[in-house]
Amino acid sequence: MTGTTNPDGSPRTHYLNAAYGLKSWLLTRDHKRIALLYLVSISVFFALGGLMAVLIRMELATPEGDLFQPDIYNRLFTMHGVLMIFFFLIPGIPAVLGNFLIPLMIGARDLAFPRINLLSWYLYSIGGLFTLWALLHGGVDTGWTFYTPLSTNYVNTSVITVGVGIFIAGFSSILTGLNFVVTIHRMRAPGLTWFRLPLFVWSAYATSLIQILGTPVIAIAILLVAAERTLHIGVFDPKLGGDPVLFQHLFWFYSHPAVYIMILPSMGVVSELVATFSRKPIFGYKFVAFASIGIAVLGFLVWGHHMFVSGQSIYAGVIFSVLSMLVAVPSAIKVFNWTATLYKGSISWDTPMLYALGFIGLFTIGGLTGVMLATLGIDAHVHDTYFIIAHFHYIMVGGAIMGYLGGLHFWWPKITGRMYPLFWSKLSAIVIFIGFNVTFFPQFILGYLGMPRRYHSYPPEFQVLNVMSSAGATVLGLGYLMPLVYFIWSMRYGPKAPSNPWGATGLEWQTTSPPPVENFLTQPIVTGPPYTYPAPKRAPEVTVGV
Amino acid sequence: MPAHVQPLKVYFGVFLALMAFTALTVSAAFVNLGPANTFVALGIAAAKATLVILYFMHVKGNTKLVPVVILSGLFFLFLLFLFLAADYGTRGWLGVPGR
Numbered sequence: 001m002t003g004t005t006n007p008d009g010s011p012r013t014h015y016l017n018a019a020y021g022l023k024s025w026l027l028t029r030d031h032k033r034i035a036l037l038y039l040v041s042i043s044v045f046f047a048l049g050g051l052m053a054v055l056i057r058m059e060l061a062t063p064e065g066d067l068f069q070p071d072i073y074n075r076l077f078t079m080h081g082v083l084m085i086f087f088f089l090i091p092g093i094p095a096v097l098g099n100f101l102i103p104l105m106i107g108a109r110d111l112a113f114p115r116i117n118l119l120s121w122y123l124y125s126i127g128g129l130f131t132l133w134a135l136l137h138g139g140v141d142t143g144w145t146f147y148t149p150l151s152t153n154y155v156n157t158s159v160i161t162v163g164v165g166i167f168i169a170g171f172s173s174i175l176t177g178l179n180f181v182v183t184i185h186r187m188r189a190p191g192l193t194w195f196r197l198p199l200f201v202w203s204a205y206a207t208s209l210i211q212i213l214g215t216p217v218i219a220i221a222i223l224l225v226a227a228e229r230t231l232h233i234g235v236f237d238p239k240l241g242g243d244p245v246l247f248q249h250l251f252w253f254y255s256h257p258a259v260y261i262m263i264l265p266s267m268g269v270v271s272e273l274v275a276t277f278s279r280k281p282i283f284g285y286k287f288v289a290f291a292s293i294g295i296a297v298l299g300f301l302v303w304g305h306h307m308f309v310s311g312q313s314i315y316a317g318v319i320f321s322v323l324s325m326l327v328a329v330p331s332a333i334k335v336f337n338w339t340a341t342l343y344k345g346s347i348s349w350d351t352p353m354l355y356a357l358g359f360i361g362l363f364t365i366g367g368l369t370g371v372m373l374a375t376l377g378i379d380a381h382v383h384d385t386y387f388i389i390a391h392f393h394y395i396m397v398g399g400a401i402m403g404y405l406g407g408l409h410f411w412w413p414k415i416t417g418r419m420y421p422l423f424w425s426k427l428s429a430i431v432i433f434i435g436f437n438v439t440f441f442p443q444f445i446l447g448y449l450g451m452p453r454r455y456h457s458y459p460p461e462f463q464v465l466n467v468m469s470s471a472g473a474t475v476l477g478l479g480y481l482m483p484l485v486y487f488i489w490s491m492r493y494g495p496k497a498p499s500n501p502w503g504a505t506g507l508e509w510q511t512t513s514p515p516p517v518e519n520f521l522t523q524p525i526v527t528g529p530p531y532t533y534p535a536p537k538r539a540p541e542v543t544v545g546v
Numbered sequence: 547m548p549a550h551v552q553p554l555k556v557y558f559g560v561f562l563a564l565m566a567f568t569a570l571t572v573s574a575a576f577v578n579l580g581p582a583n584t585f586v587a588l589g590i591a592a593a594k595a596t597l598v599i600l601y602f603m604h605v606k607g608n609t610k611l612v613p614v615v616i617l618s619g620l621f622f623l624f625l626l627f628l629f630l631a632a633d634y635g636t637r638g639w640l641g642v643p644g645r
Contacts, residue, residue, distance in 0.1 A: 185611070209618075212619075213618065213622045214622075217626065245633070246630075249626075249629075249630055249633070253626055300622060300625060301625065303629075304629065304633070311637075312633050312637075313632070313633045313634075313635075313636040313637040313639070314640060315632070315636040315639060316629065316632040316633040316636060319629075319632055320629075
């Protein structure tokens with residue numbers, strides 16, 4: 001033991017205590033600290049978006065519109081969508097877990113452009129502040145989709161302010177993607193070839209491609225809405241020679257691939273979790289890796305399935321229908337390969353694994369209902385109903401957020417150097433799974449029976465299912481509050497985490513918890529493939545629970 | 547100095563070419579070419595953009611990965627236009643008003 005190490009051999013100085021004070025955080029270029037800045041920021045937006053959801057579900061507990069006026073209800077669901085999608089789900093895993101993990105996973109000291117990384121957080125924050133400012137000034141009521149001509153000609157809410165917020169936050173997303181692509185190309189440790197990369201890195205790479213290639217198009221669409229609203233230039237307004245459906249094309253050209261920005265990183269997390277907690281290499285590694293790229297590319301060719309009843313040509317609809325079904329193939333490859341990995345594995349039911357298994361089940365339901373919706377006839381029946389709401393919440397909440405929470409629980413010991421209470425964390429995973437299903441499964445039935453989305457009142461015969469959904473949302477909300485409490489608790493009182501509490505194989509587990517500022521004290525050299533399980537024995541500390 | 551930076555006279559040459567193309571754009575605007583108007587204007591714009599990308603953005607002479615990145619962006623732009631064309635080109639086929 002020396003003066004620079006703890007009794008267990010870990011260094012006394014790590015990225016969390018290397019510098020103190022607000023300035024050391026706000027001017028940091030350390031990818032790990034920037035990840036934590038993002039973690040705090042997106043948690044605030046998640047809480048705000050969640051609050052909107054609570055209010056929506058309270059209103060829908062009774063058939064009458066007795067809690068909010070219709071225009072307030074319109075603002076609630078719009079701001080719920082805007083905050084959750086643009087300020088929580090899209091930055092979510094890439095900006096938090098990706099920022100923290102990619103350099104560690106590839107044996108690099110930092111991302112390729114640390115200053116740009118910090119800039120991306122500032123852009124995100126400025127975009128978020130614009131949106132919050134709009135929220136305080138009445139919000140926006142167009143739905144998160146900003147469809148024209150409603151957004152350009154008819155509403156008088158803060159469309160442009162929120163649009164500017166999303167526009168600025170979009171550049172944050174582009175810069176994050178750019179940083180990841182360059183880092184993964186240029187900064188891999190010696191011996192870390194492409195097919196030795198962890199699958200989380202593959203999925204982050206695929207996500208980055210979408211961020212770089214898709215985000216400029218939504219920026220253009222927003223600019224055109226602002227121009228049409230203020231200058232009446234006639235891009236979307238038929239009276240001026242425009243076409244409102246063109247907006248939907250531009251919007252969904254980004255916003256459908258954006259679904260894969262949300263789900264692909266979660267898939268990467270699940271690949272890591274399934275391998276670690278079944279003590280087996282991922283079945284069909286290359287197929288899972290290329291499936292990420294396949295989803296990213298095919299994801300750009302399916303946007304028209306959002307527009308089957310919009311006035312889009314029926315022939316284009318047929319093409320989009322077929323292509324939408326194709327994107328199920330790489331998604332199914334992943335699900336089948338995770339399942340095959342579990343087969344005869346030595347499975348342990350730790351908290352991250354509970355989330356991973358929850359992801360696989362819920363994503364499968366979300367994905368299969370997506371194939372149903374890709375069918376023109378079914379889509380015409382359930383379009384703009386609660387069936388759609390249920391479907392995409394199974395993907396975005398049941399998929400993306402389950403993966404995010406699974407990843408957060410998996411890498412929390414690495415991020416903070418502390419363990420969290422295992423009993424409470426397992427309980428929260430189960431509560432979230434139950435709460436989620438009670439909330440959203442009834443919505444499939446409601447939608448199939450014909451209950452439209454975006455109305456604050458509904459026929460009385462739908463009340464039982466709506467009350468079920470609202471009750472489930474209460475359970476779900478409780479489930480989300482639990483990790484917030486015990487994660488904060490663990491930072492001060494949690495047992496100290498060893499370097500590799502789960503006995504995992506990635507490079508990030510070979511450095512101390514929390515990692516030093518420079519990530520690795522010596523340059524790691526990779527000599528073999530990933531997931532060489534059975535791997536080192538799990539540390540006994542992991543069984544410490546509260 | 548990095549190897550891909552061109553001699554100064556090349557940049558001036560490109561600048562002059564861009565000015566010439568701008569003059570050509572203005573001149574073409576005064577000539578009625580019928581349906582070819584748009585194609586001529588876009589063709590000149592594309593030529594100018596190509597010069598800017600190749601020389602001012604240092605794509606020419608850089609590593610091969612850089613053109614791959616540029617072409618990927620253009621390819622996805624092409625996909626956007628392709629599927630837009632699939633919609634706009636076939637909307638009238640059914641003969642339903644408004645489609």
